[in-house]
Amino acid sequence: MWAETPARTIRKPRDYMSAPPGSNPTNNQVDAAFRDYYRCPEAFAAFTSAGKLSEDRGYFRLGPDIICYGRSSSGFRAERAAGELYDVEKDVVADGSGLRLPFNPSEIIANLRYERYTPNSNGREKAPMPTSILRKAYYLARPLLPVSVRKHLQRIHLHGWNNISFPRWPVDASVERTFEKLLTLLLRTQSMNRIPFIWFWPHGYPSCAIMTHDVETARGRDFCHQLMDLDDAYSVKSSFQIVPERRYSVSESFINAIWDRGFEVNVHDLNHDGHLVGDRRRFRQRAKRINQYARAYRAAGFRSAALYRTLDWWEDLDFAYDMSVPSVGHLEAQQGGCCSVTPFFVGHILELPVTAVQDYSLFYILRQFSIDLWVKQIDAISEQHGLLSFIVHPDYLIHRQAQDTYIRLLAHLARLREEGRIWIALPQQVNDWWRLRARMRLVYTRTGWAIEGEGQERARIAYASLKGDRLVYSLEPACQARADTLNEFAKSLS
Ligand SMILES: [Zn+2]
Secondary structure (H helix, E strand, O other): OOOOOOOOOOOOOHHHHOOOOOOOOOOOOOOHHHHHHHOOOHHHOOEEEOOOOOOOOEEEEOOOOOEEEEOOOOOOOEOOOOOOOOEHHHHOEEOOOOEEEOOOHHHHHHHHHOOOOOHHHHOOOOOOOOOHHHHHHHHHOOOOOOHHHHHHHHHHHHOOHHHOOOOOOOOOOHHHHHHHHHHHHHHHOOOOOEEEEEOOOHHHOOEEEEEEEEEOOHHHHHHHHHHHHHHHHOOOOOEEEEOOOOOOOOOHHHHHHHHHOOOEEEEEOOOOOOOOOOOHHHHHHHHHHHHHHHHHHOOOEEEOHHHOOOHHHHHHOOOOEEOOOEOOOOOOOOOOOOOOOOOEEEOOEEEOOEOOOOHHHHHHHOOOOOOHHHHHHHHHHHHOOOEEEEEOOHHHHOOHHHHHHHHHHHHHHHHHHHOOOEEEOOHHHHHHHHHHHHHOEEEEEOOEEEEEOOOHHHOOEEEEEEEOOEEEEEEOOOOHHHHHHHOEEEOOOO
16 A cells, blocks of 8 residues: 655656646636637737627527527527527627627637536536435445446436537537637638648647546456556557545555556546535545645546546646546536537646546447447547547456457557547647647748747647638648648538
């Protein structure tokens, strides 16, 4: 077992973990979120507010199929996402040098990312939590209950999930689609015919994928080595989230063995009892212990049990990144979702959203032992150049049918990588990259646009332009060899 003081630490210094300017949840500067997303020069994010914003918050549309939540200065704001919504697009005014918007995009984006549209924050619609008795029965006893009983309890809780209209199942990328829409509207003003930005992923990869394994029980822990063998067979390095207390014993040799094989160790909750969030004082006490385990395990990443989260409290967690927020949480105990498929900052922590359905939900709630839904999500997330992030538990993979399904997923991901379509990385590598990119700058030089900052040799300059009505991204190739495959990404958004 672990001593209070870690034997060795290779944690990065705190200043490395500090958030870049403009990435704070409270920074509501009109252009802040847009510039952070694209990393484009300030002059190109030419937005201003069109008028005084409403007192009330609610749902409205930006064009026919993008749902926004927050304040606006035109039309009305609805209490529910389903039903008639006011479309603010017609109130966007091009004033020669930029756009005057009837809403603040940074605020609208923050409302989605930090789930301020959910009942927890505004008291609307159905409460996201299961009733306390059901929650206790299900989450407190979860490792002890047979799967058949758990499945039954979950189906009761999740009843009607497929009627939830917002966020959109099985992938919600409202955040990215809002940014694309703003970019399209900017280009339509024709004050500029293309806008340069720093491409999302290193070496011009169209998308990125991470594989993560939450270890729930002693049986799962004992299966980890076999799971690493499975992952290695497809050259996929993954992260293992370890529950530090109560569930099973965690030896130093177990932690070291994961690191030594080139995999990553993260902290999974404290004791997985379903009570991490709920009480602020208790959370603070638990966060202290969690932070100690992070140092002992040399972990840079965190995930809460059952994706329970109160992001405002995450400031107590001493981690570089977190993976506790689903982009659409219909099948989770805490519903909602960040409506994002790309990383974003929550204070000093980088959030890597969970963008694909969890193995447990796929196998035991949806009763599917095929990878069809995963492939559907991969396609939709790739379309947004987002992060494909998977949670697959060693505990469930002991079962042969589940294991076969997982192997098909690994094979599919390996094929996409071979085709140059995804970068498969460890979560900590994604964290490192996204932080480097957040500090890079695009500057105009005598020979054209150039990227400045640490890591710029891995970064690519991209351009956004319109082809007819379609938004198109093109990459400035670093070398001609990659240019053929990664040159241009046409977006269907108009
Ligand atoms: Zn778990």
